[in-house]
Amino acid sequence: MQNPCTVSVELNPCINIVTDCWTFRVYAVMVLSYDAAYDFLVLFYLSSNMSKLAAFDHLLLQYQTLNYHQNPALKQRLHEVQAWMKARIAETHKEFFALPENQLMAQYFLNRLYGGPDFEAIAQQIERLLKYAHKAESLLPENAIKTGTKSVSLAVLATQLDEQVAEQLLKDYPLETPLTDEIMRQTLVKLDQGDVRYEQLQLLDELGLTLDKYMRSTMMYAAFKMCKGIATKYQFEPMYDFIQEGFAAMKPMKSAATFIKTFTAKEREIIEKVHAGHPNPFRD
Numbered sequence: 001m002q003n004p005c006t007v008s009v010e011l012n013p014c015i016n017i018v019t020d021c022w023t024f025r026v027y028a029v030m031v032l033s034y035d036a037a038y039d040f041l042v043l044f045y046l047s048s049n050m051s052k053l054a055a056f057d058h059l060l061l062q063y064q065t066l067n068y069h070q071n072p073a074l075k076q077r078l079h080e081v082q083a084w085m086k087a088r089i090a091e092t093h094k095e096f097f098a099l100p101e102n103q104l105m106a107q108y109f110l111n112r113l114y115g116g117p118d119f120e121a122i123a124q125q126i127e128r129l130l131k132y133a134h135k136a137e138s139l140l141p142e143n144a145i146k147t148g149t150k151s152v153s154l155a156v157l158a159t160q161l162d163e164q165v166a167e168q169l170l171k172d173y174p175l176e177t178p179l180t181d182e183i184m185r186q187t188l189v190k191l192d193q194g195d196v197r198y199e200q201l202q203l204l205d206e207l208g209l210t211l212d213k214y215m216r217s218t219m220m221y222a223a224f225k226m227c228k229g230i231a232t233k234y235q236f237e238p239m240y241d242f243i244q245e246g247f248a249a250m251k252p253m254k255s256a257a258t259f260i261k262t263f264t265a266k267e268r269e270i271i272e273k274v275h276a277g278h279p280n281p282f283r284d
Helices: 036-049 054-064 072-092 100-113 119-131 133-139 142-172 181-191 194-214 218-225 228-233 237-250 256-275
Strands: 007-012 015-019 024-028
Touching (some): 072 256, 100 256, 119 142, 119 237, 142 218, 228 237
Antiparallel strands (some): 007 015
């Protein structure tokens, strides 16, 4: 008879996940044409349904295997792509981001959830966190870990997609070529990332619902604040601050889900324009 705590989920023909209350195993048959969207759908499933910190291990592997870590030219181009992307997002949503209740969340989104050079510190924290996994699981609120995992997974996915853009740019242009809207438009069309970018926005919508569900709990925030001393003792301040800033960004808002849905609706319009051949999809 099957253990009532056991859950078996088949996400696609290549991936089958089996979890129970005490153990976790992933059986994956990898194919050459590995789809990034499925990879992060797996991570979102893990962070919602499995025990606490195990999803971080897969996240860390995804981040550490990115090519830019061993390629200085690619690293430079990636950081330029990320800077262009953030500037474009800030410009596209400037009126919405400027609303008083949205300012903190806009900064948190651009500087924390999107990824970028500062994400390296969070990746190092994840690596250390896994070494203290047993202790951390007993001290940190489970829903805070789940929400943090989903946030980090989006940052890694954004970095992965932007690295693909940077790799294509290095193939097509000299490294010193400044990035323009037209160069980025042509590169995005050539890469044909539309479907994966739509998946990215769907995952972001799901994060908004998770934030509203877990991060507005007074009891959860009180439990989280009690962990500050432990975080300091074991030198996890960057990870603690990452989650703390999320709490602070939520405070002035009525709903994170509403904020994110407004943002993703506009981003979907831009993706559609890019792949419909619009000559200037990034500017109204």
